[in-house]
Amino acid sequence: MFSFDLALVWLDLAGVFFFAVSGSLLAARKQFDIIGSIMLASLVALGGGVIRDIIIGTGVPAAFSNPVYVLPPLLAAALVYFLFFSVQRFTSLLTLFDAGGLALFCITGTLKALVAGMNPVAAVLLGVTTAVGGGVLRDITANEVPSLFNDRDLYALPAFMGAALTAWLWHSGNFNGTTAAFVAGGVFLFRVAAWHYGWRVPLAVRGWYRTPHGTKVRVRQRKKFGRS
Numbered sequence: 334m335f336s337f338d339l340a341l342v343w344l345d346l347a348g349v350f351f352f353a354v355s356g357s358l359l360a361a362r363k364q365f366d367i368i369g370s371i372m373l374a375s376l377v378a379l380g381g382g383v384i385r386d387i388i389i390g391t392g393v394p395a396a397f398s399n400p401v402y403v404l405p406p407l408l409a410a411a412l413v414y415f416l417f418f419s420v421q422r423f424t425s426l427l428t429l430f431d432a433g434g435l436a437l438f439c440i441t442g443t444l445k446a447l448v449a450g451m452n453p454v455a456a457v458l459l460g461v462t463t464a465v466g467g468g469v470l471r472d473i474t475a476n477e478v479p480s481l482f483n484d485r486d487l488y489a490l491p492a493f494m495g496a497a498l499t500a501w502l503w504h505s506g507n508f509n510g511t512t513a514a515f516v517a518g519g520v521f522l523f524r525v526a527a528w529h530y531g532w533r534v535p536l537a538v539r540g541w542y543r544t545p546h547g548t549k550v551r552v553r554q555r556k557k558f559g560r561s
Contacts (some may be wrong), residue, residue: 340510341441345382345395346405348437353378353409355431356471360410361417362427363475370413374406377471378434385442385463389449428528431468431480435488436520439464439495440513444503453500460496465489484536487527495520 356377360370379396386394396402420426442463446456465481465488472479480488498516502508526532 340513341444344437344513345441346401348434348441349378349382349402350405350409350434351430351437352381352434352467352471353406354413355427355434355468356406357410357413358417358427358430359471359475359477361413361421367410367414371406371410373471373474374409375403376474377467378406378409379467380470381438381442381463381466381468384466385445385459388459388462389445389451391445391449425525425528429525432491432521432524432528435464435468435492435524436495436517438467439492439520440499440516443496443499444508447500447503453504457493457496457500460499461489461492464492464496484533485531487524487532487534490534491520491523491527494523 353374356374357370360373363369365373379402382402383394383396386392386396392398439460441460443456443460445463446459447453451459468488469479469481471477480486495516498519499508499513502512502516
């Protein structure tokens with residue numbers, strides 16, 4: 334079985350950093366001050382992990398018990414503070430860093446749930462919660478429509494794919510550094526491709542569709558008997 338104790342911490346910290354950068358980039362676009370940037374970076378980077386650790390019941394969440402988790406949000410806020418005007422023309426940066434955090438957190442969240450003794454289904458759900466939780470908190474705080482509920486963006490599906498693959502690889506005894514990298518890469522590419530090509534899932538109500546202008550229109554169904 335893959336020894337992941339130290340690797341899991343590094344994967345978690347990498348995910349924290351990627352999400353933190355996405356939070357600081359959004360704070361810069363919203364013209365928050367530096368304190369707001371740090372807070373938003375910390376919220377998105379640590380929120381999902383805190384939810385995960387509380388549900389697992391491992392005691393004090395790692396974000397509060399391990400001081401090293403404070404460093405990635407501070408580093409992300411500093412990088413955006415000094416480099417934002419050099420990279421702001423790259424409008425895809427926020428999505429790219431968000432996709433990186435999503436890819437790593439769906440793996441670490443699922444692994445921690447499996448190690449805690451959760452069944453595969455519960456572990457997958459917790460992995461998805463870990464991956465999307467911080468992003469939802471970030472978007473709500475910044476007064477944005479959360480990506481999770483945006484019908485023009487796929488957010489939860491890539492996380493479900495990564496969490497399910499992680500659980501399957503773990504139980505089949507094939508989870509290791511190489512397979513983890515492939516899973517993370519697949520989730521990242523899925524998320525970015527969905528954003529780039531505008532992939533969508535059906536709306537909540539059958540018979541509705543979205544026009545190119547973004548408005549929802551109901552398709553009138555012809556009755557089997559009589560006039561429509």
